[in-house]
Amino acid sequence: MTHYLEFEKSLAEIEGKAEELRAMARDNSEMDVEKEASALDKKAADLLNSLYSGLSAWRKCQVARHPDRPHCKDYIDALFTDYTPLAGDRNFADDHAVMGGLARFKGRAVVVIGQEKGSDTKTRIERNFGMARPEGYRKAIRLMALADRFGLPVVTLVDTPGAYPGKGAEERGQSEAIARSTEKCLQLRVPVVSVIIGEGGSGGAVAFATANQVAMLEHSIYSVITPEGCASILWKDANRMVEAAEALRLTAQHLKELGVCDRIIPEPLGGAHRDPQATLRAVGKAIEEMLADHDGKSGDTIRAERRRKYLNIGSQGLAA
Amino acid sequence: MNWITNYVRPTINSIFSRREVPENLWTKCSECGTMLFHRELAEALNVCSNCNHHMPITPRARFDALFDGGVFTEVKVAEPIADPLHFRDSKKYTDRLRDARKQTGEKEAMLVAEGSLGGTPIVAAAQDFSFMAGSMGMYVGNAIIAAAERAVKLKRPLILFSAAGGARMQEGILSLMQMPRTTVAVEMVKEAGLPYLVILTHPTTGGVTASYAMLGDVHLAEPNALICFAGPRVIEQTIREKLPEGFQRAEYLLDHGMLDRVTPRGQMRAELISITRLLLNLPPETPALPGPETAEPEAPAKEAQKN
DSSP: OOOOOGGGHHHHHHHHHHHHHHHHHHHOTTOOOHHHHHHHHHHHHHHHHHHHHTOOHHHHHHHHTOTTSOOHHHHHHHHEEEEEEOOOOSSSOOOTTEEEEEEEETTEEEEEEEEOOOSSHHHHHHTGGGOOOHHHHHHHHHHHHHHHHTTOOEEEEEEESOSOOOHHHHHTTHHHHHHHHHHHHHHOSSOEEEEEEEEEEHHHHHHHHOOSEEEEETTOEEESSOHHHHIIIIISOGGGHHHHHHHHTOBHHHHHHTTSOSEEEOOOTTOGGGSHHHHHHHHHHHHHHHHHTTTTOOHHHHHHHHHHHHHHTTSOOOOO | OHHIIIIIHHHHHHHHHHHOOOGGGEEEOTTTOOEEEHHHHHHTTTBOTTTOOBOOOOHHHHHHHHSGGGOEEEOOOOOOOSOTTOOBSSSBHHHHHHHHHHHHSOSSSEEEEEEEETTEEEEEEEEOTTTGGGOBOHHHHHHHHHHHHHHHHHTOOEEEEEEESSBOGGGHHHHHTHHHHHHHHHHHHHHTTOOEEEEEEEEEOHHHHTTGGGOOSEEEEOTTOBBOSSOHHHHHHHHOSOOOTTTTBHHHHHHTTSOSEEOOHHHHHHHHHHHHHHHTTOOOOOTTSOOSOOOOTHHHHHHHHHO
16 A cells, blocks of 8 residues: 655545546446546646655655655665675674675675665564664674775665664764764775665764765755754754755755765655665666776775865855 | 033943943852852862862863963864855844854854963864854864864874764754764874874763764763763653663763763863873973963872772
8 A cells, every 4th residue: 555645645535536446447347437547647647746846855854754665675685686694793782773794786796784764563663763773883884894804895875864862872882883983984995885765864874874975866865953853953843844854955956066965866756665666776776886986996095085075075055 | 411411421320330240250050059259260160169060161261271371372274154055943044153153252163272281282172062052063074174184284182172062953964064074084183193182071962972072092071071972851752761860971971981081170181281191102291381270190190090
């Protein structure tokens, strides 16, 4: 069953009606509903088109968080072969919010790391909704160090509401783990390419997305704080998230303009979840191109370019 | 009437205003409520004489007490583009900035300076919590980069005092990008083989803790400073249980292995002198050097034994 977002209600009605008509026709072969149903299809397609041609920042947040959106695991399953998950931070635990390991990407050996939100109640709880604890960042650091030692490029898939705000996470050094992960990203002599596939939530995302190149899916977001959090602090009202989302300029389009995102990967009409296969293919193509950009470059060059990129961020603002 | 308005009133006013008691002659300790006389409070570096509460201190006051003879030279920081997102909540970001500048007399939330500390030339940076909660935006990022570049150029240790509510939301993603940017700065200092010391002061939270504040060679903190990634309120709302006493305070972090030492403000200078000279393999400070305070060299040693 399709999961409709709150702003897609009217779309749900039309698509539901078309579906109903067709179901009726299946039960009663004398009924000819095709004409009526296809008229509804057309109406739905037009509506979808108009809804998605100018999504507001807040609506993009909703699409980016869509439960049916392809998640990290889907990308790893579809785009990588020989995926060999590696576990644990060698200190405390294995964090299931972070997936990662050795894999082959179009024949090339790589290390892939990402945050996985889970796809149903059971896996969501298991994955802690994609919110990593210090162990998750320390696992990522371990894997990045491994990649560096064996000259394997690092591909990161970012999808997290943020780092987990818990008692144990704080006690075990959530800040330090994030800081070290970002530091590790900056130290590597192998290319790091990152795709923000859904939500790039604050420091929890930076720890994975400090990369030579950062791609964002068309309706993904990347922000210093959630719109709800920002609204409750600056507007003193969490319900003002629509305005906060707008003000934060957290869309892929704004971030491209600000030089934080290097490329935007187009999504199928109606969002990644409406055609997961097409989305997976598009992301695969982007990763391939981003990795190819670094072929033949020395480790020192790769590292120096990454650093320079970050030092230069902020030299351009948004057009008035 | 004219004589009264032109002569009598101004005269009375001037006599009256001259005798007016400055509002801030006494400061109430925010922790125990003791009224503290401004001169004594400044001498104690804003530490309450009754309960030892460490109140906020401006970067300038801190530097006055830190550098030998209170002498330091400001390091120039590259000016970032103003209000890159054209941000506006209930107030325009540009207005908030203007108010903060008026209120503090400072340009932004971080001050960078060079000078000598116990005879050792250093570069220091201090975050200003009174300036928009010390929040880390592009200026703070540029300040840390400037401090690091200066330290590397002069081959000096970098000493950084952190204090921030986190990232500056009004600069959106560009404030978040200060996490990798400042990390690059820290890397530059480390690669040059120079010490990078962090003093975490109340409060150091969010993206600041999760970047340059947690990457020091040595982490010192002021007593009872709140140091965290997620704030206590957010955690309580998430896990729906009461947090233990002293959670996320400096002493708690020391117990959990995130800090090297908790050092009272009054002993900070002596301790920093000792640590920098040890790291640089220099002989102990010659006692003849003038300093704003003459801390007993035994005091930090005793503290060390306690741990």
